[in-house]
Amino acid sequence: MKRPPINRVIWFQLAVTFVVATISYTVGKVHALSALLGGFIFILPNYFFVRQSFAYSGARATRQIVNAFYKGESIKFGLIIVLFALTYTFVEPLEPLAMLIAFIALQMTNWLVPWILGR
DSSP, X not given: OOOOOHHHXXXXXXXXXXXXXXXXXXXXXXXXXXXXXXXXXXXXXXXXXXXXXXXXXXXXXXXXXXXXXXXXXXHHHHHHHHHHHHHHHHOOSOOHHHHHHHHHHHHHHGGGHHHHTTO
16 A cells, blocks of 8 residues: 655645735734744654554554554644744744734635645
8 A cells, every 4th residue: 555645735734824924924024923833833743643653554554554543643632732832932022913823814714625635
């Protein structure tokens, strides 16, 4: 079984992050930086999740695949919480709305994964 081309999804999410940051730059530098941070808060844990989830393949590895998905999703959720907390605590100046809009825009890219992967 061939592994899915997950790198295309990550590259697409990076592109969306830079588009949102570029649009946010029209408002100001702080908005653009906040949008970049919001995008990376999504991308970094998502990349970990994808690497964890697709570590196994094949019918014989079904239990390992399911466990990897649960473990990857749990760690992804924890990383998102930690990254948001660190960002709110240590980054100043910060525009929370721009950061949240970028994060939500990246979350919505998951709806496009079948199209990105060509299925």
